Amino acid sequence: MTVFDYDRVSKLAPAVARERSEASPCAACTVRGMTICAPLDSNELAQVSALMTSVELQAGAPLFDEGEDAGNVYNLTSGTLKVYKLLPDGRRQVTGFLFGGDFLGLATQDTYAFSAEAVTSCLLCRFPRHKLEDLMQRMPKIEQRLLSIASNELAAAQEQMLLLGRKTAREKIASFLLMLAKRAKQRGQPENPVSVPMSRTDIGDYLGLTTETVSRTFTQLKQQGIINLMPNHQVKLARCEELEEIAGGY
Structure with missing residues (x-):
């Protein structure tokens, strides 16, 4: 960064x-x-x-x-x-x-x-x-x-x-997580679980979403088993292929 x-x-x-x-x-x-x-x-x-x-x-x-x-x-x-x-x-x-x-x-x-x-x-x-x-x-x-x-x-x-103008909240969050994983891999760091150190408000201000929508979307993806929320701001991408499909082939 x-x-x-x-x-x-x-x-x-x-x-x-x-x-x-x-x-x-x-x-x-x-x-x-x-x-x-x-x-x-x-x-x-x-x-x-x-x-x-x-x-x-x-x-x-x-x-x-x-x-x-x-x-x-x-x-x-x-x-x-x-x-x-x-x-x-x-x-x-x-x-x-x-x-x-x-x-x-x-x-x-x-x-x-x-x-x-x-x-x-x-x-x-x-x-x-x-x-x-x-x-x-x-x-x-x-x-x-x-x-x-x-x-x-x-x-x-x-x-x-594209994220701001053409994607749903679910697609935006999926794309965001995949982007973080890609950037981590480029730096030679673990891409899964991915580090998500920024706040939900910061993520919302980046993606054009409210803090509540960001939190709700993370919770929905967790409940569906697509991601796991882990300690120390880590997110495990449990079902990467499905996450990529949600993101629209990111």
């Missing part, structure tokens, strides 16, 4: 990002193959690492707010983030959930077009936007990688448009 401890988070300032002063974790990063650093050799990686600052967030802490100066870009290396926009009447539209390996913060204007907030404890690599742009001039590999990332984001946006 590694071999060192991603879960160690400051308990003194629970809603504020905390910079880490340790040596760069790039060499040990298990999601490097999914990040902007994937195509870089060791010398190029060292140059990118020199620009990077590690940042930790606790669950619920904001990374940045819509309209804030877009001075930095980020690679999420651990945890889950949600990105969202607020409507004029105060309603919220969650536009996506980000996981380890995901890149965020690029802006066509001088300010961020959306807000980002930690769903779970997160670790990110932060890069000054203008310095990374300068580096891209010397390393076309980074620009090419960002274009690839942008293409994937466009595909994800198109999928969400």
Whole structure:
């Protein structure tokens, strides 16, 4: 959206990002193959690492707010983030959930077009936007990688448009669970049971459903034996083929 401890988070300032002063974790990063650093050799990686600052967030802490100066870009290396926009009447539209390996913060204007907030404890690599742009001039590999990332984001946006506009609540929840399983597999993590760390309200704000509808649909799928709700925000996909049929061949 590694071999060192991603879960160690400051308990003194629970809603504020905390910079880490340790040596760069790039060499040990298990999601490097999914990040902007994937195509870089060791010398190029060292140059990118020199620009990077590690940042930790606790669950619920904001990374940045819509309209804030877009001075930095980020690679999420651990945890889950949600990105969202607020409507004029105060309603919220969650536009996506980000996981380890995901890149965020690029802006066509001088300010961020959306807000980002930690769903779970997160670790990110932060890069000054203008310095990374300068580096891209010397390393076309980074620009090419960002274009690839942008293409994937466009595909994800198109999928969400389908979810919001053409699917029933049951189809939306089934598609959402399969999407989480697919993303987990891409990161080399267990796809079943799948981790669902976000709240029912967050899921509803992503899928265009009320919290009550999300909860009711999960309960119905559980009662039918299609999924099992497990401890620690885990959902077992008990009958995957049936779930795929509900999702409409996701």
